[in-house]
Amino acid sequence: MLIAATIAILVVMILAIIRGVAGPTLYDRILAVNMFGTKTVLLISLLGFVMGRPDFLDIAIVYALINFISIIGVLHFSDSTEFRHDPDDTGSTKKES
Amino acid sequence: MDIIVDMISALFLLLGSFLCLSGGVGILRFPDFYTRMHAVGVTDTLGAGMILIGLMLQNPEGLVMLKLLMILIMTLFISPVASHALAKAAFRNDLAPMSDREETEGGTESSIP
Amino acid sequence: MPHTISLFLTLAAFWLLNSGHYTLLILSLGLISIALVLYIAHRMDVVDHESQPLHLTLRIPAFHLWLTKEIILSNISVVKHIWLGNETISPVLATIKASQKTDMGKVIYANSITLTPGTVAVDLVGNQITVHALLRENIEVLQAGEMDRRISRLED
Incomplete structure (x- = not known):
């Protein structure tokens, strides 16, 4: 059952990557990255149990905190003027690379 | 006794996997950014909670369970803050939400200049 | 101290x-x-009643239990609408009123709204919370104000 849950989380991460690549707006991509990060925390915890090494949980905790800080950092930067969503260019913004 | 705990744990893991998969399908299926955020909310609250509770039942004593509990509490504190920051940034930068009164076909995002 | x-x-x-x-x-x-x-x-100068809300210790567990129940119910509804498809959802943006007196009460309210799937607090200005909801019913439930009342009861 642990392995089934691990595979399910991997599938969800692939779906998140598809949304991140497809866009269409900048915020969809950030949302996908955020979801990818939270699912990574779950994946690391599950892998710790699959491999019988619960020490992995420490890494999961650190990953949760780093993921949170990175999202807040990106969004704080997005308040600055050069990061604005350009309404004429609906597909993507120029500063997203 | 052990087998009952194992079965409950498997049930929780299965439910959590199903909820996470539903959220993953939702993030692909929903038509615009704000609705996709609700799909991510499902995987962040009950999906993560179910999987972590299932893992707690695999090893129901000691430091491991407390650490899993800490991950769960941190997820529940962090995810609404991140969602709110994301929604606020999108709203302030003029990404208009799709309204059900407008005739928009699925897959297009509406963005008002 | x-x-x-x-x-x-x-x-x-x-x-x-x-x-x-x-x-x-x-x-x-x-x-x-x-x-x-x-x-x-x-x-x-951050060690005060906002970072360590000790006065809530006795009353918050009951609220957490109620919030857990709400989260489970709204998760079921959102998952149902994910599988039913885009025709069944009615996304709506609305402004609701928060009746809490302190800043912390408003933040607890907005965070509870965001934590519940199906509703996301988009903006909080004064005592007006802008909420995006997946279904029109979700907004009606919030406007009925049970969560608002429960959080206001935490404060005093």
Whole structure:
């Protein structure tokens, strides 16, 4: 059952990557990255149990905190003027690379 | 006794996997950014909670369970803050939400200049 | 003073949980780190009833239980609408009123709204919360105001 849950989380991460690549707006991509990060925390915890090494949980905790800080950092930067969503260019913004 | 705990744990893991998969399908299926955020909310609250509770039942004593509990509490504190920051940034930068009164076909995002 | 003790206990529990080694050296290093954090927190002037909401300790568990029930119910509804498809959802943006007096009450309200799938608090200005909901019913439930009343009851 642990392995089934691990595979399910991997599938969800692939779906998140598809949304991140497809866009269409900048915020969809950030949302996908955020979801990818939270699912990574779950994946690391599950892998710790699959491999019988619960020490992995420490890494999961650190990953949760780093993921949170990175999202807040990106969004704080997005308040600055050069990061604005350009309404004429609906597909993507120029500063997203 | 052990087998009952194992079965409950498997049930929780299965439910959590199903909820996470539903959220993953939702993030692909929903038509615009704000609705996709609700799909991510499902995987962040009950999906993560179910999987972590299932893992707690695999090893129901000691430091491991407390650490899993800490991950769960941190997820529940962090995810609404991140969602709110994301929604606020999108709203302030003029990404208009799709309204059900407008005739928009699925897959297009509406963005008002 | 009670807030300092509460912060000390929280930090000590965090250290003991994460280290897992209980030798004298590691414990004294932990004590030094906690003292440093307490000193910095006092210099920043953040040790108060907002960072350590001790006055809520007795009343918040009942609210958490109720919130858990709400989260489970709204998860079921959102998952149902994910599988039913885009025709069944009615996304709506609405402004609702928060009747809490303190800033912390409003933040608890907005965070509870965001934590519940199907509703996301987009903006909070004064006592007006802008909420995006997946279904029109979700907004009606919020406007009926049970969550609002429960959080207002936490405050006094």
